[in-house]
Amino acid sequence: MGGGIQWQQNPALCNIMQEPWEEPDIPDVEAPTPRRALTCLSDEDSQKIYDSVPRTEDVFNLHRGDLELHEKLGAGNFGSVMKGVFRRGGQLIPVAVKTLKQDELPNAESELMKEARLMANLQHRNIVRMIGVCRSDMIMLVLELAPLGPLNKYLKRACGRELTMNKVIEIMFQVAEGMAYLESKNFVHRDLAARNVLLVNEQFAKISDFGMSKALGLGNEYYKAESAGKWPLKWYAPECIYYFKFDSKSDVWSYGVTLWEATSYGAKPYRGLKGCQILELIENNRRLERPDQCPPGVFDIMLRCWRHDKNDRPSFRDIVELLRKFRSKS
Structure with missing residues (x-):
């Protein structure tokens, strides 16, 4: 070759x-136990939670007030991944939130938006669902949570x-x-x-x-x-x-x-x-x-x-x- x-x-x-x-x-430590409410759901019921969220431009551009951040889940190429909740009407939807690591990637915002738009167009039960993007003091990708x-x-x-x-x-x-x-x-x-x-x-x-x-x-x-x-x-x-x-x-x-x-x-x-x-x-x-x-x-x-x-x-x-x-x- x-x-x-x-x-x-x-x-x-x-x-x-x-x-x-x-x-x-x-690390040789036990991970936190996922909430029972999420892990006990059937595949179909878990999928319905995210399928109920419409794929519209309004949902894609999330408001910061509708997003609540909890503990850190890990880190990736773009920055940290946080556990959170997306409030939509009276519904509380568990989410994972990817945050932008701006100091390491000068072009990170454009790369992040590419990722967001790409994922938003994908629809398959074995592909992580993109819910939307939230812009405030940082840019966040809001994704379905896999507990x-x-x-x-x-x-x-x-x-x-x-x-x-x-x-x-x-x-x-x-x-x-x-x-x-x-x-x-x-x-x-x-x-x-x-x-x-x-x-x-x-x-x-x-x-x-x-x-x-x-x-x-x-x-x-x-x-x-x-x-x-x-x-x-x-x-x-x-x-x-x-x-x-x-x-x-x-x-x-x-x-x-x-x-x-x-x-x-x-x-x-x-x-x-x-x-x-x-x-x-x-x-x-x-x-x-x-x-x-x-x-x-x-x-x-x-x-x-x-x-x-x-x-x-x-x-x-x-x-x-x-x-x-x-x-x-x-």
């Missing part, structure tokens, strides 16, 4: 190869106690369905990972964090990233690293890594390896090993996702059908 020579001649990529971005370790939080953190806490492998596969089936929807809309996620899969409950998952997503233009097969940035290299396909090219088939590669994370109950992929070592492993046709509890057939799906030539990888619609047969067999 000749990519190794290209990254060695690119100073920015050389730095990434030597010190790839790593997820922070999860159990990121899949990787929940898996580390659960360690298989609450989530059997059958449940894990069901969750990843839902992720594949959500990604098939994005694929059908010509959207590239570009940051699919277990940290960006949120759990409403133990059997209902939603894909989140479209901060780096872009709509593909008609006739375009990919878009080029302007710069490497804080790349999650361990989830990236070779063509993303070598040529800055992203499309649905590079999302498929990332899905394979996400499926590995899920079936290994939150283990970190390529732990301890530098970027150049990961690329050497991939170029030598080696891949992550099968997690201990992962069914061989599910691991075969991962291997299909990690084929070097993107044209040999399955589509997300293919993955949905491949996974369907394993939903009640593990």
Whole structure:
């Protein structure tokens, strides 16, 4: 492929190869227990809460007085994520609120608005619902709340106690369905990972964090990233690293890594390896090993996702059908 020579001649990529971005370790503390009222709702009832909010311009531009912020849930590329409540008439709607980190991103407001408009146009039960944007002393994205939080953190806490492998596969089936929807809309996620899969409950998952997503233009097969940035290299396909090219088939590669994370109950992929070592492993046709509890057939799906030539990888619609047969067999 000749990519190794290209990254060695690119100073920015050389730095990434030597010190790839790593997820922070999860503290050994118990997460706060989600409110029973939210976690005990059925999938349908939970969905109805957010489906009842109309997708109008008036709702999209939220008033600060209608938004109440509570505790911090975490931090992302754009800033903090807070738990909150959106007051609409007499209804109190649980929400997650992404706040803008203005000091680190000079163009953050425009990037945030791109993310907001993009998400507002997406409508699928396995995609986090965008409710609107609130502007006051900072800019906030207001999203539906997934009470159990990121899949990787929940898996580390659960360690298989609450989530059997059958449940894990069901969750990843839902992720594949959500990604098939994005694929059908010509959207590239570009940051699919277990940290960006949120759990409403133990059997209902939603894909989140479209901060780096872009709509593909008609006739375009990919878009080029302007710069490497804080790349999650361990989830990236070779063509993303070598040529800055992203499309649905590079999302498929990332899905394979996400499926590995899920079936290994939150283990970190390529732990301890530098970027150049990961690329050497991939170029030598080696891949992550099968997690201990992962069914061989599910691991075969991962291997299909990690084929070097993107044209040999399955589509997300293919993955949905491949996974369907394993939903009640593990």
